[in-house]
Amino acid sequence: MARATGSHKAGPETPIGHHRKQQRAPPCGRFLLRRRHRAQFTKFLVDTPHYIIAMEACASAHHWGREAQAAGHEVRLVPAAYVKPFVKRHKGDAVDAEAISEAALRPSMRYVPVKTPDQQSQAMLFRTPEMFVRQRAQTINALRAHLAEFGIVLRLRIRNPETFRREVEEKAVALPGLASSLVQR
Numbered sequence: 001m002a003r004a005t006g007s008h009k010a011g012p013e014t015p016i017g018h019h020r021k022q023q024r025a026p027p028c029g030r031f032l033l034r035r036r037h038r039a040q041f042t043k044f045l046v047d048t049p050h051y052i053i054a055m056e057a058c059a060s061a062h063h064w065g066r067e068a069q070a071a072g073h074e075v076r077l078v079p080a081a082y083v084k085p086f087v088k089r090h091k092g093d094a095v096d097a098e099a100i101s102e103a104a105l106r107p108s109m110r111y112v113p114v115k116t117p118d119q120q121s122q123a124m125l126f127r128t129p130e131m132f133v134r135q136r137a138q139t140i141n142a143l144r145a146h147l148a149e150f151g152i153v154l155r156l157r158i159r160n161p162e163t164f165r166r167e168v169e170e171k172a173v174a175l176p177g178l179a180s181s182l183v184q185r
């Protein structure tokens with residue numbers, strides 16, 4: 001008897017949508033839908049017999065995957081792109097949890113392995129600098145666009161942030177008071 005549960009996680013204050021399917025023989029099945037807060041979900045993991053716990057591979061999935069593995073469950077993290085075909089109606093926690101449960105029971109489904117804290121730390125080490133570079137480029141482009149609205153055109157490809165800052169300060173003198181104070185920050 002295969003027992004699977006699909007869980008959809010949301011924000012920190014939002015309950016976890018939890019869909020359980022107990023399959024005796026295809027296509028028969030019993031469905032149970034519950035919404036549990038994080039403490040209740042942790043208790044559920046500890047108190048229930050071993051399940052296949054399936055989650056969408058997104059924020060906090062690796063944490064919950066480790067929690068479920070520590071409680072003796074089999075964890076399957078399903079990529080979001082692979083869950084989408086199983087969503088039957090408009091998005092919602094319950095609908096997503098059911099789709100995750102369905103996707104996890106497919107024999108040909110590929111899963112994301114649960115990462116250890118060290119592996120997650122290493123991923124952060126590589127992703128964070130890239131994120132800062134992208135954010136810097138977005139900020140510079142937004143500032144360049146805002147200044148262009150006032151007729152101030154900045155050179156493209158200013159590689160040195162200090163040079164860019166000096167050029168903005170020189171040209172910001174022509175801006176109205178509020179815009180000038182925003183740019184000076």
